[in-house]
Amino acid sequence: MVRACRDLLSLCQAESLISADVAVVTKIDLSAAVEFSWETAYSSIQAVRPGMPVLRVSAKTGEGMDEYLEFLVARLIELRQGAAV
Numbered sequence: 001m002v003r004a005c006r007d008l009l010s011l012c013q014a015e016s017l018i019s020a021d022v023a024v025v026t027k028i029d030l031s032a033a034v035e036f037s038w039e040t041a042y043s044s045i046q047a048v049r050p051g052m053p054v055l056r057v058s059a060k061t062g063e064g065m066d067e068y069l070e071f072l073v074a075r076l077i078e079l080r081q082g083a084a085v
Contacts, residue, residue, distance in 0.1 A: 022053045022071055029058040 023045045031038060038056060045054050055071065057064040 018049065020049075020052070021075065022055060023049075024055045024057055024068065026057050026059070028056040028063055029061045 025038070025041055028038070030036070042054050045052060053071065055064055055068050057068050059065065
């Protein structure tokens with residue numbers, strides 16, 4: 001648990017989180033095995049970037065994949081519309 005929190009803190013301090021459009025927490029299927037707290041992760045990300053969309057994804061179980069793909073499609077459409085202007 002301590003390592004997971006330390007890793008998350010490093011992530012939250014990263015420049016990439018500050019400029020990102022979304023945070024994607026992967027391998028969510030392993031959360032119980034590594035004592036990862038989704039609530040703590042979400043709160044930490046929101047502390048750095050209030051209102052940032054945060055997606056939980058597991059490629060192994062498929063959890064969150066539909067939401068992730070919907071986000072990517074919407075973002076692609078948004079970018080294409082902006083480029084057409």
